[in-house]
Amino acid sequence: MEGRSKPGSWPGATSEGAAGEGAVIETAALTKRFGRQLAVDRLDLVVPRGSVFGFLGPNGSGKTTTIRMLMGLIEPTSGAARVLGQEMPRAGRRVLPRVGALIEGPALYGFLSGRDNLLRFDAADPTADPRTRAARVGAALERVGLTSAAGKKARAYSLGMKQRLGLAAALLRPRELLVLDEPTNGLDPQGMREIRALVRGLAAEGTTVFLSSHLLDEIEQVCTHAAVMAQGRLLTQGTVRELATSARARLAVTTPDTAEAVRVLKEHGVHDLTVTDDRVTGELPPGGPAADLADLNAALVRADVRVRSFGTERASLEDAFVALTGEGFDVAG
Numbered sequence: 001m002e003g004r005s006k007p008g009s010w011p012g013a014t015s016e017g018a019a020g021e022g023a024v025i026e027t028a029a030l031t032k033r034f035g036r037q038l039a040v041d042r043l044d045l046v047v048p049r050g051s052v053f054g055f056l057g058p059n060g061s062g063k064t065t066t067i068r069m070l071m072g073l074i075e076p077t078s079g080a081a082r083v084l085g086q087e088m089p090r091a092g093r094r095v096l097p098r099v100g101a102l103i104e105g106p107a108l109y110g111f112l113s114g115r116d117n118l119l120r121f122d123a124a125d126p127t128a129d130p131r132t133r134a135a136r137v138g139a140a141l142e143r144v145g146l147t148s149a150a151g152k153k154a155r156a157y158s159l160g161m162k163q164r165l166g167l168a169a170a171l172l173r174p175r176e177l178l179v180l181d182e183p184t185n186g187l188d189p190q191g192m193r194e195i196r197a198l199v200r201g202l203a204a205e206g207t208t209v210f211l212s213s214h215l216l217d218e219i220e221q222v223c224t225h226a227a228v229m230a231q232g233r234l235l236t237q238g239t240v241r242e243l244a245t246s247a248r249a250r251l252a253v254t255t256p257d258t259a260e261a262v263r264v265l266k267e268h269g270v271h272d273l274t275v276t277d278d279r280v281t282g283e284l285p286p287g288g289p290a291a292d293l294a295d296l297n298a299a300l301v302r303a304d305v306r307v308r309s310f311g312t313e314r315a316s317l318e319d320a321f322v323a324l325t326g327e328g329f330d331v332a333g
């Protein structure tokens with residue numbers, strides 16, 4: 001699960017040379033320094049083909065800098081990156097037409113309609129056949145659900161509509177890989193749902209999607225795989241299921257007698273106890289969980305703690321993150 005390897009070597013490298021056959025993105029000790037600031041620190045990332053890969057980390061953890069290196073927008077200070085099997089930024093001209101990217105919001109002309117924006121994007125692509133342009137743009141608008149708003153000026157679009165128009169621009173030609181930097185940032189819940197549904201649809205068609213986010217639940221909802229960044233460093237990567245189960249399940253007790261419950265649970269080795277309203281949660285001691293739970297419940301009842309509910313919660317990605325970093329996740333960023 002852990003993506004570390006010898007600095008400068010490909011994480012999945014074999015004696016035959018090429019790393020991770022099924023990987024669409026691979027980096028080896030990828031590093032970016034801005035003056036004294038180490039923005040990305042020896043990153044070894046492997047993004048499997050066909051995955052929806054969540055690149056997770058709080059603001060400032062190096063996600064955008066990594067994406068900009070992957071897309072050949074900035075040069076790494078050291079280390080290497082391969083996208084679709086080719087070295088970046090060297091192979092950019094060959095690789096980038098196969099990659100759709102939405103980085104830091106789409107560049108739209110507000111005075112043009114959604115449709116005219118897409119016509120312009122399409123016209124800027126020298127390989128796009130002008131005879132089929134209108135059909136391509138129509139299909140892209142349909143795809144992101146903007147057909148009925150296609151004639152409206154882009155400046156009148158909501159943020160979610162602008163993001164969808166940006167995605168439509170990225171989807172004017174078939175792509176093997178989509179790279180989306182915080183695609184739901186600033187969107188309302190409805191806008192978020194729309195983007196997530198689109199991402200799922202694209203993944204179902206076989207497009208690999210690499211998306212950055214600082215929202216744990218977003219990653220849990222749409223991603224198959226994830227990597228967790230903090231302060232420029234990769235903490236872990238793997239399937240979302242692996243990451244979530246790597247964190248131990250927590251005990252949760254609902255009771256009006258929270259103080260007494262905390263005392264009893266502490267005595268029985270439950271640690272990291274937190275109380276929110278009438279809910280006490282804590283980390284179970286290592287050992288046979290089934291027997292422990294029955295004993296714990298009996299101990300609470302003996303101490304006259306009135307228990308409304310008692311059980312374990314599935315560990316979330318957030319628990320995994322807290323366990324990895326020893327700190328909470330700053331979702332407000």
Ligand SMILES: Nc1ncnc2c1ncn2[C@@H]1O[C@H](COP(=O)(O)OP(=O)(O)OP(=O)(O)O)[C@@H](O)[C@H]1O
Binds near residue numbers: 034057059061
């Ligand atoms: N052009 C730059 N010059 C100097 N420092 C930079 C530059 N770009 C990024 N940094 C610094 O590098 C670190 C990582 O930034 P980066 O934008 O990659 O993080 P991020 O995880 O994408 O966060 P955010 O979600 O806020 O964009 C930050 O400390 C940032 O201040």
